[in-house]
Amino acid sequence: MSSFFQYLKDTRGELRHVAWPTQLQTIVYTIIVILLSxxxxxxLGLFDYIFTTGLRSVLETLPVANVPAVTIDNINLSxxxxxxxxxxxxxxx
Numbered sequence: 001m002s003s004f005f006q007y008l009k010d011t012r013g014e015l016r017h018v019a020w021p022t023q024l025q026t027i028v029y030t031i032i033v034i035l036l037s038x039x040x041x042x043x044l045g046l047f048d049y050i051f052t053t054g055l056r057s058v059l060e061t062l063p064v065a066n067v068p069a070v071t072i073d074n075i076n077l078s079x080x081x082x083x084x085x086x087x088x089x090x091x092x093x
Contacts, residue, residue, distance in 0.1 A: 021029070
């Protein structure tokens with residue numbers, strides 16, 4: 001237990017050697033971080049918008065294949081597949 005208290009004393013001694021920023025420096029650095037975060041978010045959002053609209057316009061110009069749409073009404077759920085019918089939880093020796 002004494003080693004824990006020694007650790008706390010050593011930590012406190014090391015913290016006295018730290019050069020802490022002033023209140024003004026902390027405020028300025030916080031503002032810089034916020035402004036950079038907003039700028040990067042806008043920058044990435046702009047490129048996301050450009051690529052999304054570009055991809056959308058390319059996809060709209062492609063011809064559409066005449067493939068029937070798959071809906072729940074088109075699927076026959078009453079039949080089981082052979083693989084599902086042959087599996088069982090018990091094993092035979």
